[in-house]
Amino acid sequence: MPRVADHDARQGQISDAVQRLIVRDGLHAVTVARTAAEAGISVGLVQHYFTAKDEMLLATFTRVNERFTARVGELVNRGEVAGRTIAEMLRQALAELIPLDDTRRAEFLVRLAFAGQAAHNARLAAVQRETLAHVRARVARAIHNGTACGEVPEGVDAAGQALEIVAFVEGLALHRHIDPDGTPDSAVLAALDDRLGRVFTGTCRRTGIS
CATH class of the missing domain: 1.10.357.10 (Tetracycline Repressor, domain 2)
Known part of the structure; x- marks a missing residue:
């Protein structure tokens, strides 16, 4: 159960970062690297959840x-x-x-x-x-x-x-x-x-x- 909760929380963290980028800079600003920086996590971790x-x-x-x-x-x-x-x-x-x-x-x-x-x-x-x-x-x-x-x-x-x-x-x-x-x-x-x-x-x- 904790692993599922952690998984959902991490996806939510990434999604919230995507939303902030869209609101602040537009969809063109959404890249794996910028999303990782916005979320405060590694590029590899973002790629683990989203390809x-x-x-x-x-x-x-x-x-x-x-x-x-x-x-x-x-x-x-x-x-x-x-x-x-x-x-x-x-x-x-x-x-x-x-x-x-x-x-x-x-x-x-x-x-x-x-x-x-x-x-x-x-x-x-x-x-x-x-x-x-x-x-x-x-x-x-x-x-x-x-x-x-x-x-x-x-x-x-x-x-x-x-x-x-x-x-x-x-x-x-x-x-x-x-x-x-x-x-x-x-x-x-x-x-x-x-x-x-x-x-x-x-x-x-x-x-x-x-």
Whole structure:
């Protein structure tokens, strides 16, 4: 067990170093040598865990997604305890994809770098598709749950709306990244509320649905 824990910790140390390089200097700065220096370990140790730059980027992308998933899980748990609506919890979850603070900005830059590499790498592209499908499925499930409790009208196409909502959020995230001064927090969150408000138009008849 300690060896597994040590292995995971070392991979995490390397992935965190990759993220810092991407945020500070861009993807071009990510090399085995620079990653080793950033992580404070030897080149040989980095090569023991990762044989190529794409492998390091994939591990970093996966780590970012795990952190996002964990945060969303915590938000949903707290929201259920507080009796928040499904729309409110979905709004909080989707806001985690938008670079509204340093943590989310760093994660967004990793996703952006990964998307660029995935455009020319079939394996990375497959991971990207699976990740996107998972996010859309989570949103569709929230819409289904909203229908069950009365927040969403009957007959709404959950899958279709999930696709549109996720694409909308990705657009907001990109605009925020490109022009942060022109897209303040209040405007971004108001736009997100408006988009969700077109789907979640009712009042929940009961609580505890997630």
